[in-house]
Amino acid sequence: xxxxxxxxxxxxxxxxxxxxxxxxxxxxxxxxxxxxxxxxxxxxxxxxxxxxxxxxxxxxxxxxxxxxxxxxxxxxxxxxxxxxxxxxxxxxxxxxxxxxxxxxxxxxxxxxxxxxxxxxxxxxxxxxxxxxxxxxxxxxxxxxxxxxxxxxxxxxxxxxxxxxxxxxxxxxxxxxxxxxxxxxxxxxxxxxxxxxxxxxxxxxxxxxxxxxxxxxxxxxxxxxxxxxxxxxxxxxxxxxxxxxxxxxxxxxxxxxxxxxxxxxxxxxxxxxxxxxxxxxxxxxxxxxxxxxxxxxxxxxxxxxxxxxxxxxxxxxxxxxxxxxxxxxxxxxxxxxxxxxxxxxxxxxxxxxxxxxxxxxxxxxxxxxxxxxxxxxxxxxxxxxxxxxxxxxxxxxxxxxxxxxxxxxxxxxxxxxxxxxxxxxxxxxxxxxxxxxxxxxxxxxxxxxxxxxxxxxxxxxxxxxxxxxxxxxxxxxxxxxxxxxxxxxxxxxx
Numbered sequence: 001x002x003x004x005x006x007x008x009x010x011x012x013x014x015x016x017x018x019x020x021x022x023x024x025x026x027x028x029x030x031x032x033x034x035x036x037x038x039x040x041x042x043x044x045x046x047x048x049x050x051x052x053x054x055x056x057x058x059x060x061x062x063x064x065x066x067x068x069x070x071x072x073x074x075x076x077x078x079x080x081x082x083x084x085x086x087x088x089x090x091x092x093x094x095x096x097x098x099x100x101x102x103x104x105x106x107x108x109x110x111x112x113x114x115x116x117x118x119x120x121x122x123x124x125x126x127x128x129x130x131x132x133x134x135x136x137x138x139x140x141x142x143x144x145x146x147x148x149x150x151x152x153x154x155x156x157x158x159x160x161x162x163x164x165x166x167x168x169x170x171x172x173x174x175x176x177x178x179x180x181x182x183x184x185x186x187x188x189x190x191x192x193x194x195x196x197x198x199x200x201x202x203x204x205x206x207x208x209x210x211x212x213x214x215x216x217x218x219x220x221x222x223x224x225x226x227x228x229x230x231x232x233x234x235x236x237x238x239x240x241x242x243x244x245x246x247x248x249x250x251x252x253x254x255x256x257x258x259x260x261x262x263x264x265x266x267x268x269x270x271x272x273x274x275x276x277x278x279x280x281x282x283x284x285x286x287x288x289x290x291x292x293x294x295x296x297x298x299x300x301x302x303x304x305x306x307x308x309x310x311x312x313x314x315x316x317x318x319x320x321x322x323x324x325x326x327x328x329x330x331x332x333x334x335x336x337x338x339x340x341x342x343x344x345x346x347x348x349x350x351x352x353x354x355x356x357x358x359x360x361x362x363x364x365x366x367x368x369x370x371x372x373x374x375x376x377x378x379x380x381x382x383x384x385x386x387x388x389x390x391x392x393x394x395x396x397x398x399x400x401x402x403x404x405x406x407x408x409x410x411x412x413x414x415x416x417x418x419x420x421x422x423x424x425x426x427x428x429x430x431x432x433x434x435x436x437x438x439x440x441x442x443x444x445x446x447x448x449x450x451x452x453x454x455x456x457x458x459x460x461x462x463x464x465x466x467x468x469x470x471x472x473x474x475x476x477x478x479x480x481x482x483x484x485x486x487x488x489x490x491x492x493x
Contacts, residue, residue: 006051018045037131056082138183170212177204232458238265238399247353252383253392265366273298299405410442431492
């Protein structure tokens with residue numbers, strides 16, 4: 001039982017139960033001697049909460065709603081651990097000035113709800129653990145189902161109300177998935193070589209289960225999600241193609257759609273298809289050697305580092321192929337004109353694809369729907385490379401910098417030595433070992449300009465946000481992941 005001050009009276013006390021049960025079939029069923037363990041398990045949990053936040057900004061930010069940057073003209077708010085109320089369901093106001101330096105009040109644009117209830121997360125988990133051949137072969141299988149909601153959601157309201165949105169319990173998602181772990185001991189010897197292995201595989205899909213009221217769709221980010229649709233579907237700006245899948249150009253740059261979420265295209269799933277890990281450990285007498293590979297397979301992520309590198313001309317792709325030819329042509333034209341481009345010079349780079357020579361395109365879902373009414377011809381309009389990368393392409397085509405989320409890492413390698421008891425003798429130290437550890441030694445990915453492993457994926461149900469970017473929207477360069485080496489000494493007394 002809990003009580004929250006962030007919710008209105010009558011709705012702020014709630015109960016969150018959990019229950020679990022398990023049984024080992026080997027204890028009471030007659031089975032082969034080769035079966036050492038067969039456990040079935042089930043659990044249910046119901047978690048609730050509301051309008052708390054894990055971190056908090058400066059005191060000025062909490063009182064005024066503005067950042068210290070707006071006050072000082074530089075810097076960012078320093079966030080610290082908090083786990084306190086967010087006050088997001090209060091018709092609060094701040095003191096501001098609209099004109100003539102006269103004080104006024106600015107009310108919250110989100111209407112408080114006097115009947116707001118806590119969010120609800122119901123989880124069911126079923127599993128089995130099976131071991132045989134003196135525990136040399138084991139498998140652990142888990143199926144889970146989590147219903148998230150109805151979460152607290154800011155539902156848009158007509159501007160005539162004086163507000164932009166109202167807090168409602170209005171969004172529920174459903175997550176289902178599997179996790180399987182296989183444990184093997186191919187080699188086992190008391191005085192010889194031992195080999196232990198663990199292989200883990202997991203996957204899940206989260207879909208939209210229900211929406212507030214009778215609505216059948218909800219706009220989150222760049223898309224209106226329908227009931228039953230995957231919440232990690234990412235829609236954004238993309239290339240426009242002709243009937244032969246050639247990129248359509250206009251004025252030297254890629255043809256852009258009229259804009260709006262109705263013309264965003266599906267770029268992929270933000271979640272990987274599955275996550276895996278492989279662990280191996282070899283031991284011989286007092287020595288042991290272990291290593292672990294893991295990674296994600298499938299899904300997409302936006303490479304913001306690549307976008308900025310192309311925009312600044314530092315990415316290798318900005319000096320390859322047709323772009324390299326155009327870049328050299330621009331440089332030669334400027335060199336021949338005393339260091340500046342001639343006013344009449346229009347560039348050398350010509351994008352591969354087609355242009356519309358007759359007809360007016362009609363768009364839907366980011367593509368032309370009346371291709372049969374249009375006439376196409378090869379693109380022949382030159383442009384400056386800098387204009388193409390920074391303006392024409394720029395941030396207009398997110399598809400250009402959307403890459404595979406697949407990666408594999410050699411996560412850890414460890415070499416260890418455990419001192420025999422006869423070496424320690426009757427000393428105060430009862431056990432001792434020393435190990436050399438190396439982490440993040442190898443990284444395999446289609447692109448390596450940032451570490452995909454640093455960034456989350458999919459739909460964040462607690463905040464209605466999406467992890468589609470390879471770097472933060474505030475900091476446009478990602479921190480590198482370092483290889484780390486160390487020595488561990490463990491002593492037992």
